[in-house]
Amino acid sequence: MPEKVDTREFRPLKVAIIGGGIGGMSAAVALRRAGHICSVYERRDFDVEVGASLSCAANGNRWLHEWGVDVQAGRPVDLQHLLMRDWHTGEVRNDYDLSGYAKEWGTPYYMFHRRDQLQITHDAAVAKEGEGTPVQVVTDHIATHVDHEAGVVTFENGEKVKADLVLGADGIRSKVREAIGIVAEKKSAPQTCYRVNVSKEKVEALGLDWAADPAIQFWGGYPKNNLSQYYKVVMSPMAGYSLISFYLFMPTEMTNHHEEGFVFAEADLRDVLAGQYSELDPRCVALIKESVERKPWRLYIHQPYKYIVKGRAALVGDSAHPMMPHQSQGACQAVEDAAALGLVFSKKYGGRFTSDVEAGLRMYEKIRHPRATRVQEASKRALENLNERIGFTSLSAPEAALAAKSDKLTVDEMNNYDMHKHVDDEVAKLAQAS
Numbered sequence: 001m002p003e004k005v006d007t008r009e010f011r012p013l014k015v016a017i018i019g020g021g022i023g024g025m026s027a028a029v030a031l032r033r034a035g036h037i038c039s040v041y042e043r044r045d046f047d048v049e050v051g052a053s054l055s056c057a058a059n060g061n062r063w064l065h066e067w068g069v070d071v072q073a074g075r076p077v078d079l080q081h082l083l084m085r086d087w088h089t090g091e092v093r094n095d096y097d098l099s100g101y102a103k104e105w106g107t108p109y110y111m112f113h114r115r116d117q118l119q120i121t122h123d124a125a126v127a128k129e130g131e132g133t134p135v136q137v138v139t140d141h142i143a144t145h146v147d148h149e150a151g152v153v154t155f156e157n158g159e160k161v162k163a164d165l166v167l168g169a170d171g172i173r174s175k176v177r178e179a180i181g182i183v184a185e186k187k188s189a190p191q192t193c194y195r196v197n198v199s200k201e202k203v204e205a206l207g208l209d210w211a212a213d214p215a216i217q218f219w220g221g222y223p224k225n226n227l228s229q230y231y232k233v234v235m236s237p238m239a240g241y242s243l244i245s246f247y248l249f250m251p252t253e254m255t256n257h258h259e260e261g262f263v264f265a266e267a268d269l270r271d272v273l274a275g276q277y278s279e280l281d282p283r284c285v286a287l288i289k290e291s292v293e294r295k296p297w298r299l300y301i302h303q304p305y306k307y308i309v310k311g312r313a314a315l316v317g318d319s320a321h322p323m324m325p326h327q328s329q330g331a332c333q334a335v336e337d338a339a340a341l342g343l344v345f346s347k348k349y350g351g352r353f354t355s356d357v358e359a360g361l362r363m364y365e366k367i368r369h370p371r372a373t374r375v376q377e378a379s380k381r382a383l384e385n386l387n388e389r390i391g392f393t394s395l396s397a398p399e400a401a402l403a404a405k406s407d408k409l410t411v412d413e414m415n416n417y418d419m420h421k422h423v424d425d426e427v428a429k430l431a432q433a434s
């Protein structure tokens with residue numbers, strides 16, 4: 001059947017983005033570049049949180065570059081190694097060389113301080129320079145309700161905003177998700193976490209300079225004698241090497257913190273070094289004792305949602321696919337969501353989606369839901385089995401065959417993915433069918 005020519009013209013959309021985290025800010029940049037008028041509504045200001053490290057693998061990093069974000073201003077650490085260490089002795093059991101990563105995948109594997117990644121996307125969103133209309137960022141606005149048919153957002157202070165497109169980038173306890181009728185099915189994870197940071201000066205004073213190597217270093221994470229795999233330390237430098245970030249995982253029964261997500265209360269060092277942390281490599285313990293900004297991060301396992309769009313509203317990032325941290329893909333998947341929105345609502349497809357926002361959101365869901373769900377499921381599997389974690393180099397032929405059989409998520413799958421082509425192909429199929 002010959003393709004019918006779509007004569008509708010592109011029109012800029014008014015976009016209301018609820019939540020100014022990495023998902024919301026990335027969506028603002030992507031949609032600004034695509035020619036839309038965006039406002040971000042954040043429930044607080046941006047100075048509350050100290051945060052810890054965020055991985056930005058090539059599948060996320062490439063979009064920051066494509067959007068012209070000043071990535072270097074975010075003081076990224078260009079990771080060169082991934083070391084797996086023994087819990088008790090710190091002896092290196094595996095060393096994955098990442099020095100060829102940028103050459104292989106087109107961009108480096110960066111480690112950011114969360115606050116820095118947020119800052120650079122925020123700056124790109126609001127900058128006077130650069131393509132598109134500068135984004136309006138409104139703080140101290142808590143969204144309480146969204147009418148997804150009318151595109152109306154209501155805030156706790158009584159204000160209302162009407163938009164052509166409403167994005168729920170409001171994180172793990174999303175109000176927008178609730179408003180589009182999704183009931184989150186979740187259960188407590190058997191593993192919980194503390195995030196702590198150590199200054200470079202403390203590292204140097206202890207003479208443990210290797211802690212600031214451009215590497216992610218893991219201790220534990222696999223069962224050993226009477227040590228459960230839920231004991232795991234993940235350490236990496238961030239913020240231009242000025243801080244070393246630690247994620248300290250342990251079995252959930254070791255903690256008194258129950259509220260899901262990121263909590264701002266400072267945790268006691270005794271809580272952080274509970275249970276079999278007494279047996280951890282003493283050099284690592286010495287570093288943790290010097291830590292500041294010790295915060296609990298309570299983890300829950302979420303079932304994937306059946307849908308992530310309804311009417312004029314769509315979910316982005318953690319609100320759409322909250323995942324365990326074990327593939328280090330939470331932020332990258334939020335960035336990919338943003339990229340998909342920017343492509344679907346781009347001038348390339350004329351007015352096909354800007355004059356039919358609901359059709360555009362169905363396309364967004366088609367592009368994002370299967371891939372994000374796959375990463376979400378793989379993150380859950382990696383909680384129980386470290387071998388399920390994405391590898392860091394291309395797979396050899398036998399490994400690839402094994403991965404295909406076991407459904408393991410691979411680095412090839414993550415980094416070879418061509419979203420431009422994916423969207424083009426799906427839009428072409430739609431045009432054929434109409």
Ligand SMILES: Cc1cc2nc3c(=O)[nH]c(=O)nc-3n(C[C@H](O)[C@H](O)[C@H](O)COP(=O)(O)OP(=O)(O)OC[C@H]3O[C@@H](n4cnc5c(N)ncnc54)[C@H](O)[C@@H]3O)c2cc1C
Binds near residue numbers: 020043051172330334
């Ligand atoms: C404070 C904080 C600290 C984090 N620290 C880490 C970390 O150390 N390591 C890590 O791997 N990941 C961390 N994350 C999570 C990581 O940033 C996300 O998994 C990922 O970047 C996806 O981001 P997101 O934008 O979807 O969600 P989030 O980063 O959770 O952003 C959601 C935003 O929406 C805002 N919001 C929520 N509800 C409303 C509402 N009703 N109205 C208006 N605004 C609302 C929140 O204040 C927040 O700014 C953190 C997230 C937060 C919020």
